[in-house]
Amino acid sequence: MKAVQYRTVGGTPEVVQLPVPVPAPGQVLLRMTAAGVCHSDIAVMSMPAEQLSFPLPLTLGHEGVGTVAAVGDGVVAVEVGDAVAVYGPWGCGICAKCAEGKENYCLRARDLGIFPPGLGAPGAMAEYMIVDDIRHLVPLGDLDPVQAVPLTDAGLTPYHAIKRSLPKLVPGSTAVVIGTGGLGHVAIQILRALSPARVIALDVSEEKLALAREVGAHEAILSDAQSVAAVRKLTEGKGAEAVFDFVGAPPTAATAGGCVAVEGDVTIVGLGGGSLPVGFGTTPYEASVTAPYWGSRGELTEVLDLARSGVISVHTETYGIDDAPTAYQHLHDGTVRGRAVILP
Ligand code: NAD
Ligand code: ZN
Ligand code: ZN
Numbered sequence: 001m002k003a004v005q006y007r008t009v010g011g012t013p014e015v016v017q018l019p020v021p022v023p024a025p026g027q028v029l030l031r032m033t034a035a036g037v038c039h040s041d042i043a044v045m046s047m048p049a050e051q052l053s054f055p056l057p058l059t060l061g062h063e064g065v066g067t068v069a070a071v072g073d074g075v076v077a078v079e080v081g082d083a084v085a086v087y088g089p090w091g092c093g094i095c096a097k098c099a100e101g102k103e104n105y106c107l108r109a110r111d112l113g114i115f116p117p118g119l120g121a122p123g124a125m126a127e128y129m130i131v132d133d134i135r136h137l138v139p140l141g142d143l144d145p146v147q148a149v150p151l152t153d154a155g156l157t158p159y160h161a162i163k164r165s166l167p168k169l170v171p172g173s174t175a176v177v178i179g180t181g182g183l184g185h186v187a188i189q190i191l192r193a194l195s196p197a198r199v200i201a202l203d204v205s206e207e208k209l210a211l212a213r214e215v216g217a218h219e220a221i222l223s224d225a226q227s228v229a230a231v232r233k234l235t236e237g238k239g240a241e242a243v244f245d246f247v248g249a250p251p252t253a254a255t256a257g258g259c260v261a262v263e264g265d266v267t268i269v270g271l272g273g274g275s276l277p278v279g280f281g282t283t284p285y286e287a288s289v290t291a292p293y294w295g296s297r298g299e300l301t302e303v304l305d306l307a308r309s310g311v312i313s314v315h316t317e318t319y320g321i322d323d324a325p326t327a328y329q330h331l332h333d334g335t336v337r338g339r340a341v342i343l344p
Helices: 039-045 145-152 155-168 180-192 206-214 227-234 250-259 299-309 319-331
Strands: 002-005 014-017 028-037 063-071 083-084 129-130 137-139 175-178 198-203 219-222 238-245 258-267 288-290 318-319 339-343
Touching: 002 039, 002 319, 014 319, 028 083, 028 145, 028 319, 039 319, 063 129, 083 129, 083 145, 137 299, 145 180, 145 299, 145 339, 155 180, 155 238, 155 258, 175 180, 175 227, 175 250, 180 198, 180 206, 180 227, 180 299, 198 206, 206 219, 227 250, 227 318, 227 319, 238 250, 250 258, 318 319, 319 339
Parallel strands: 175 198, 175 238, 198 219, 238 258, 258 288, 318 339
Antiparallel strands: 002 014, 028 063, 028 129, 028 339, 063 083, 083 137
16 A cells, blocks of 8 residues: 655655555554645654654654544444544543543653654555544444544644633634634634634735635634734724644744733643743733644544534645655645545
């Protein structure tokens, strides 16, 4: 089978031939129908060897949907031909967090050497993939695979982040979305669907700002040294009750801190190496800052249901598996509109 692998530190993704894996007892073999391209993969491929916590080569892809191709002994709850989405943040399955469906916050995954597919375990950017346990599968139903696959991360991660702040997003409130790429353009739609807040989007190019407006942002403004003043002006000095930073670089984290209202939330989602000090004189009174990771299994079900209700439309660019390296190059260059999706 064809697979897209990151093979050597500092290298670029390569399309390689691998044997089709065979499911062991309890495992499920999926024939992949779509795999998403996330900026976190670029972050992984930029790490020096000492920061990588798993060996190479790595089959990429932590957003995956497929159909069940074969099941290992003992698997009864899915059947060959079922369409499923893969819940990516795999945990141990029995710790207190996993028991709540929050495998993204598994207390033991690291110690046990359990990694998400595409971020340590063989991923979704291949013709076939092994899923270790049926609890990592969510029924897809009649959702279109290309539309649905970004929801497993580019939908789930903003959904989890936004859900935390919903009590603050009352009528008259403002939410700021920094970075309107794969995650950000879905975040805008989730905010519009779940809250009455006014949404202000920030990005660095007119093309991205146009997409932000198209998917529902009330205001879309350039992200630069003037952004804080612009947000303050739009909110009559008050600032935003919730700021979601899908870049997470030092300048955007600073912008997030500058935009937030008294008692507001700053949520840093992007892995850009930025941080935000909290303290008297640095952030408004009772503002809180958090950096969440992905989302729970239950929340993935909710995101898929939200998509089924028709209120989220992911903008996608599709590529054949042989063109996956080009998709990564486009994402790196900032020219992807919405999410790049590989058709394995
Ligand atoms: P993306 O490349 O699709 O989108 C990033 C967007 O940010 C682009 O539109 C880009 O133009 C914009 N941008 C870049 N610099 C900017 C700036 N200074 N100000 C405003 N906008 C700017 O990336 P993505 O796949 O959506 O991922 C976004 C970030 O979230 C990445 O850092 C990724 O690693 C991270 N991520 C985190 C989690 C998590 O669980 N915390 C999950 C998925 C992705
Ligand atoms: Zn991701
Ligand atoms: Zn666990």
